[in-house]
Amino acid sequence: xxxxxxxxxxxxxxxxxxxxxxxxxxxxxxxxxxxxxxxxxxxxxxxxxxxxxxxxxxxxxxxxxxxxxxxxxxxxxxxxxxxxxxxxxxxxxxxxxxxxxxxxxxxxxxxxxxxxxxxxxxxxxxxxxxxxxxxxxxxxxxxxxxxxxxxxxxxxxxxxxxxxxxxxxxxxxxxxxxxxxxxxxxxxxxxxxxxxxxxxxxxxxxxxxxxxxxxxxxxxxxxxxxxxxxxxxxxxxxxxxxxxxxxxxxxxxxxxxxxxxxxxxxxxxxxxxxxxxxxxxxxxxxxxxxxxxxxxxxxxxxxxxxxxxxxxxxxxxxxxxxxxxxxxxxxxxxxxxxxxxxxxxxxxxxxxxxxxxxxxxxxxxxxxxxx
Amino acid sequence: xxxxxxxxxxxxxxxxxxxxxxxxxxxxxxxxxxxxxxxxxxxxxxxxxxxxxxxxxxxxxxxxxxxxxxxxxxxxxxxxxxxxxxxxxxxxxxxxxxxxxxxxxxxxxxxxxxxxxxxxxxxxxxxxxxxxxxxxxxxxxxxxxxxxxxxxxxxxxxxxxxxxxxxxxxxxxxxxxxxxxxxxxxxxxxxxxxxxxxxxxxxxxxxxxxxxxxxxxxxxxxxxx
Numbered sequence: 001x002x003x004x005x006x007x008x009x010x011x012x013x014x015x016x017x018x019x020x021x022x023x024x025x026x027x028x029x030x031x032x033x034x035x036x037x038x039x040x041x042x043x044x045x046x047x048x049x050x051x052x053x054x055x056x057x058x059x060x061x062x063x064x065x066x067x068x069x070x071x072x073x074x075x076x077x078x079x080x081x082x083x084x085x086x087x088x089x090x091x092x093x094x095x096x097x098x099x100x101x102x103x104x105x106x107x108x109x110x111x112x113x114x115x116x117x118x119x120x121x122x123x124x125x126x127x128x129x130x131x132x133x134x135x136x137x138x139x140x141x142x143x144x145x146x147x148x149x150x151x152x153x154x155x156x157x158x159x160x161x162x163x164x165x166x167x168x169x170x171x172x173x174x175x176x177x178x179x180x181x182x183x184x185x186x187x188x189x190x191x192x193x194x195x196x197x198x199x200x201x202x203x204x205x206x207x208x209x210x211x212x213x214x215x216x217x218x219x220x221x222x223x224x225x226x227x228x229x230x231x232x233x234x235x236x237x238x239x240x241x242x243x244x245x246x247x248x249x250x251x252x253x254x255x256x257x258x259x260x261x262x263x264x265x266x267x268x269x270x271x272x273x274x275x276x277x278x279x280x281x282x283x284x285x286x287x288x289x290x291x292x293x294x295x296x297x298x299x300x301x302x303x304x305x306x307x308x309x310x311x312x313x314x315x316x317x318x319x320x321x322x323x324x325x326x327x328x329x330x331x332x333x334x335x336x337x338x339x340x341x342x343x344x345x346x347x348x349x350x351x352x353x354x355x356x357x358x359x360x361x362x363x364x365x366x367x368x369x370x371x
Numbered sequence: 372x373x374x375x376x377x378x379x380x381x382x383x384x385x386x387x388x389x390x391x392x393x394x395x396x397x398x399x400x401x402x403x404x405x406x407x408x409x410x411x412x413x414x415x416x417x418x419x420x421x422x423x424x425x426x427x428x429x430x431x432x433x434x435x436x437x438x439x440x441x442x443x444x445x446x447x448x449x450x451x452x453x454x455x456x457x458x459x460x461x462x463x464x465x466x467x468x469x470x471x472x473x474x475x476x477x478x479x480x481x482x483x484x485x486x487x488x489x490x491x492x493x494x495x496x497x498x499x500x501x502x503x504x505x506x507x508x509x510x511x512x513x514x515x516x517x518x519x520x521x522x523x524x525x526x527x528x529x530x531x532x533x534x535x536x537x538x539x540x541x542x543x544x545x546x547x548x549x550x551x552x553x554x555x556x557x558x559x560x561x562x563x564x565x566x567x568x569x570x571x572x573x574x575x576x577x578x579x580x581x582x583x584x585x586x587x588x589x590x591x592x593x594x595x596x
Contacts, residue, residue, distance in 0.1 A: 003483060280461060282484075284452040
């Protein structure tokens with residue numbers, strides 16, 4: 001029998017305790033994984049919005065969420081004349097309910113002439129006619145999801161639209177939108193003369209940061225954004241998302257550590273006589289600490305495996321929640337799995353540390369007198 | 372560490388108190404290598420306390436204990452673990468085996484941190500079980516063994532690291548006559564064949580008869596019986 005074999009043997013011999021401890025770890029891992037995927041996905045969505053149209057930088061209203069930003073078209077036209085700007089496209093972005101499975105479809109209002117520089121590639125059919133009140137184009141991912149194609153009609157609110165084309169943008173966020181003539185969407189949403197975002201291209205050979213600085217200096221109510229850090233400076237949404245993730249992780253850790261501590265402490269009381277015997281036959285304290293922590297580590301790894309499955313299920317549930325459908329596209333970066341594993345190992349070791357130390361410092365005689 | 376002496380146990384002026392109750396009050400005695408000594412005395416005389424002190428499971432209030440050339444008073448807690456691993460084997464009346472481990476695993480348990488490989492630990496444990504006629508019971512767990520068998524497994528565990536001294540606290544106390552005779556005979560042969568010094572607390576006359584010497588503990592002191 002090896003020391004590792006003894007650890008494995010002890011865990012298997014106390015199945016119920018091990019399962020309860022693993023469950024505590026698994027719940028924590030599930031929370032960490034789901035929160036991590038949610039945060040990463042939200043950050044990715046924000047990045048994708050900034051990348052629409054392959055712009056060098058995006059212009060948003062300072063302090064506003066990208067989808068709530070309001071920019072006067074006159075300002076955008078004026079900004080287009082800033083030295084170094086090659087082109088500037090304005091897009092209105094709204095959301096509307098299509099059906100119960102698609103409660104918040106993203107609608108993009110874009111001039112027909114701006115489609116190409118915006119990165120729109122028509123896959124099937126044609127573009128809507130200029131200022132057409134009842135024609136719509138669908139991103140191919142949305143078209144698949146709602147089972148519509150060119151020639152079909154669709155009902156949004158009290159209006160019936162004809163699908164005249166399918167497109168892709170090369171960005172998953174853009175491929176799940178529907179597109180209207182800018183003037184039509186502005187009229188329907190009673191925001192004539194306003195757009196949500198501006199997408200800027202700079203002249204070849206000109207530094208983006210220089211042009212950004214010029215825009216920011218002249219138009220202080222707007223924020224030119226080229227990176228997530230720019231986004232963070234103009235808007236605290238990502239900071240809040242990160243804070244919520246950190247807070248949730250800490251809360252999950254506290255709950256998991258409490259669970260591990262409880263079950264390991266109960267196990268310690270059940271096995272107190274055994275620890276006394278081990279001490280009496282010459283086991284040193286560090287070896288007893290290693291034994292208890294080793295058992296906790298093994299259970300933690302099992303808990304991590306369960307937690308990953310639970311986390312995957314939780315993310316799927318979140319993805320299919322009506323209110324998040326379309327917005328939340330799960331991203332599973334490799335780091336999230338490593339982080340979950342570190343979390344599991346960490347909570348298992350921290351939770352088991354106190355019982356391990358108690359087991360090591362128990363008086364052998366007092367322990368062996370316990371019934 | 373000094374070389375092992377012929378005198379394996381040397382106790383001088385040993386005092387142990389529990390609160391105001393003085394259990395041992397100046398105990399002096401020696402045990403020679405390969406000697407089988409029985410320790411008797413009325414209930415509460417301090418026999419088990421003396422065994423625990425010799426096994427470094429408790430610390431004395433005064434006096435010195437020297438076992439196999441090692442002065443127990445100079446050892447800290449970590450040293451006590453090492454001392455118990457290397458210099459003494461302890462057999463308790465209730466055997467104190469780990470119930471979910473097999474007989475051979477219980478014996479192997481005593482050999483962790485001794486530098487023996489897994490195969491060596493197993494081989495040594497099987498050799499000891501064989502010497503106590505338990506080879507065929509090696510894969511049984513303590514609840515599947517008789518009292519006598521459990522007692523012999525505990526003896527095997529106590530001898531796992533070849534200690535010069537075996538301390539036994541009423542090893543036949545919970546056994547029937549036949550099993551008690553077998554265990555007593557094994558203790559005798561340990562002293563004769565393996566040169567192990569045996570100090571055994573006992574109320575069992577059979578054990579006392581087999582011992583080289585009997586020490587009687589009375590009023591906190593040793594009286595040669």
